[in-house]
Amino acid sequence: MRIGVFGSGTVGQTVGKKLVELGHDVMLGTREPGKLAEWADGAGGKASAGSYAEAAAHGEIIINATAGTGSLAALELAGAENLGAKILIDIANPLDFSQGMPPFLAVTNTDSLGEQIQRAYPDLRVVKTLNTTNASMMVDPRQLADGDHDVFVSGNDTAAKARVSELLREFGWRSIIDLGDISTARGTEMLLPLWVRLYGALNTPVFNFKIVR
Amino acid sequence: MRIGVFGSGTVGQTVGKKLVELGHDVMLGTREPGKLAEWADGAGGKASAGSYAEAAAHGEIIINATAGTGSLAALELAGAENLGAKILIDIANPLDFSQGMPPFLAVTNTDSLGEQIQRAYPDLRVVKTLNTTNASMMVDPRQLADGDHDVFVSGNDTAAKARVSELLREFGWRSIIDLGDISTARGTEMLLPLWVRLYGALNTPVFNFKIVR
Numbered sequence: 528m529r530i531g532v533f534g535s536g537t538v539g540q541t542v543g544k545k546l547v548e549l550g551h552d553v554m555l556g557t558r559e560p561g562k563l564a565e566w567a568d569g570a571g572g573k574a575s576a577g578s579y580a581e582a583a584a585h586g587e588i589i590i591n592a593t594a595g596t597g598s599l600a601a602l603e604l605a606g607a608e609n610l611g612a613k614i615l616i617d618i619a620n621p622l623d624f625s626q627g628m629p630p631f632l633a634v635t636n637t638d639s640l641g642e643q644i645q646r647a648y649p650d651l652r653v654v655k656t657l658n659t660t661n662a663s664m665m666v667d668p669r670q671l672a673d674g675d676h677d678v679f680v681s682g683n684d685t686a687a688k689a690r691v692s693e694l695l696r697e698f699g700w701r702s703i704i705d706l707g708d709i710s711t712a713r714g715t716e717m718l719l720p721l722w723v724r725l726y727g728a729l730n731t732p733v734f735n736f737k738i739v740r
Numbered sequence: 741m742r743i744g745v746f747g748s749g750t751v752g753q754t755v756g757k758k759l760v761e762l763g764h765d766v767m768l769g770t771r772e773p774g775k776l777a778e779w780a781d782g783a784g785g786k787a788s789a790g791s792y793a794e795a796a797a798h799g800e801i802i803i804n805a806t807a808g809t810g811s812l813a814a815l816e817l818a819g820a821e822n823l824g825a826k827i828l829i830d831i832a833n834p835l836d837f838s839q840g841m842p843p844f845l846a847v848t849n850t851d852s853l854g855e856q857i858q859r860a861y862p863d864l865r866v867v868k869t870l871n872t873t874n875a876s877m878m879v880d881p882r883q884l885a886d887g888d889h890d891v892f893v894s895g896n897d898t899a900a901k902a903r904v905s906e907l908l909r910e911f912g913w914r915s916i917i918d919l920g921d922i923s924t925a926r927g928t929e930m931l932l933p934l935w936v937r938l939y940g941a942l943n944t945p946v947f948n949f950k951i952v953r
Contacts, residue, residue, distance in 0.1 A: 636844050636933075676952040679934075706937045714934030720849075721892075721927030724919045725951060734953035739889040740942055 531556055531586025533579055533601050538618065538662045539592035540566050545666035547574045549697050556582025556605065583609035588616065588694075595621035595640050596633050599647060612650040614687045616694075617641050617712070618657040618665065620719050629723050632716060641681060641712030652687035655712035656680045656695065659722065661732040666698050668735070674701040676737040681711040704738065744769055744799025746792055746814050748776055751831065751875045752805035757783045758879035762910050769795025769818065796822035801829065801907075808834035808853050809846050812860060825863040827900045829907075830854050830925070831870040831878065833932050842936045845929060854894060854925030865900035868925035869893045869908065872935065874945040879911050881948070887914040889950040894924040917951065 528551055532543045535557035543566070546553045552573035555563055563576035575585075583589055583605035593601045598619050602610065621640040622630040634640055641655035656678060657665045668674045678700050682688045692703050706714060718736070726732050741764055745756045748770035756779070759766045765786035768776050776789035788798075796802055796818035806814045811832050815823065834853040835843040847853055854868035869891060870878045881887045891913050895901045905916050919927060931949070939945050 631849050635930075636848050672952045676950075704938070704941060706934075706941050711937045714937045717848075717930040717933050720930050721919075724924045724927045725917070728917060728919050729951070729953055731953065734951050737889075737950040737952045738938060738942070738947050739885045739950045740944065740947035 528552070529554075529585055529587045530590065531582035531584075531588075532590045532592055533557075533582060533598075533605065534592035534594070534619075535559075535563055535566075535576075536592070536594070538665070539590075541662040541666055542590060542592055542618070543574065544570045545698065547572050552585075554582045554585040556580075556601075558604075579605040580609050586613065588614045588690075590616045591619050591644070593619055595619040596623055598640060599643060602644065602648065607648060607650075610648055610651055612652065614652045614654060614684075614690060615644065615648075616657070616691055617644055617653055617655045620658050620716055622719060629720065632719065635717055636713065639710070639712040639716050641709050641716070645683065645709045652682065652684040653709055654680055654682035654684070654687050654691040655709065655715060656691060659715050659718050660735050664733065664735055668701070669699040671733060671735060674699055676735040677702045677704050679704050679706050679711075679715050681706045681709055681715065683708050702737075741765070742767075742798055742800045743803060744795035744797075744801075745803045745805055746770075746795060746811075746818065747805035747807070747832075748772075748779075748789075749805070749807065751878070752803075753779050754875040754879055755803060755805055755831070756787065758911065760785050760787045765798075767795045767798040769793075769814075771817075792818040793822050799826065801827045801903075803829045804832050804857070806832055808832040809836055811853060812856060815857065815861065820861060820863075823861055823864055825865065827865045827867060827903060828857065828861075829870070829904055830857055830866055830868045833871050833929055835932060842933065845932065848930055849926065852923070852925040852929050854922050854929070858896065858922045865895065865897040866922055867893055867895035867897075867900050867904040868922065868928060869904060872928050872931050873948050877946065877948055881914070882912045884946060884948060887912055889948040890915045890917050892917050892919050892924075892928050894919045894922055894928065896921050915950075
């Protein structure tokens with residue numbers, strides 16, 4: 528299917544490349560599409576780059592892989608008319624590195640980035656997911672314990688979460704936990720401070736959370 | 741050894757009873773020790789109840805199992821002279837239920853309850869741990885997957901973390917992850933919003949996090 532991916536960093540490029548490999552028609556959206564010519568060439572097949580508005584118009588599904596503190600600005604550039612009532616998969620985290628390491632959350636506790644996006648674009652069907660792992664784990668969960676660990680989904684639209692879960696299974700995810708409505712994105716976004724400390728303590732980003740029950 | 745446990749709720753009583761079973765001499769500290777006569781009788785052996793000050797004076801190690809929003813007030817009643825340079829195991833979470841469910845955190849993101857306690861009592865050797873599970877899991881991790889899941893420790897004093905880890909192993913914990921200094925308590929306290937949502941989604945408090953790596 529046609530997918531628009533917002534963000535030209537490691538996460539956007541990694542997810543975009545994986546989607547192309549899976550046979551999808553992907554346009555990466557960014558402020559400076561010229562810089563992504565190499566990505567589009569390297570990704571091969573149905574890979575292209577454009578503005579946020581062009582990527583939004585291209586996608587039947589949109590993935591927000593921008594830096595979380597810039598996500599709302601990116602969506603504004605994309606334009607509500609191009610976003611429509613599409614599914615937006617929000618995989619960003621509102622990490623603020625302005626005070627150095629460790630980062631803190633720019634929105635948290637009584638609100639979340641996922642909710643901010645949903646409020647700003649009420650027609651969008653926002654599904655928060657994948658924000659609890661690094662880019663390589665997002666698209667290749669089987670690299671670790673054959674995928675015996677968890678990913679979470681949060682969102683108000685049950686059908687949208689089911690559709691996104693199909694995509695997660697294409698990535699290799701075996702266990703998907705539906706936390707509930709979009710306000711549950713607070714929980715997964717607030718996992719990031721622990722993730723960052725575990726990265727330091729374990730000295731590797733190749734780990735993930737499994738809910739043992 | 742002699743242990744003072746602050747808090748007369750489910751967590752304090754459960755942890756206190758387990759410590760007595762393990763052969764420790766436990767005094768529960770509370771505002772109204774009279775209410776704990778039944779606990780002391782039921783726990784058997786070396787179990788008693790007293791004021792916060794009496795429990796603090798009693799313990800070679802102190803465990804903070806009060807409601808997180810009341811912890812600093814409890815420690816003030818205990819008195820710096822009774823706390824001294826002892827190890828304080830902080831298992832509380834600063835959950836604020838005043839706005840209903842789900843709770844939010846009264847301190848978070850750029851600070852934590854663990855850090856607040858450490859700052860207020862610089863001589864105390866604060867170790868944050870066990871705050872990421874419910875009371876029954878804290879003292880009996882083997883009830884789930886034979887203990888194949890994780891507990892975290894945060895604290896500035898390496899020797900204190902080693903001593904607390906011994907106690908955790910007495911409880912049955914097999915895997916203990918040292919996150920670093922007391923500021924890493926932000927990470928585990930910020931896990932609570934996800935814990936609360938998982939409790940709802942899974943419909944049981946009998947689960948725990950395992951860091952797959």
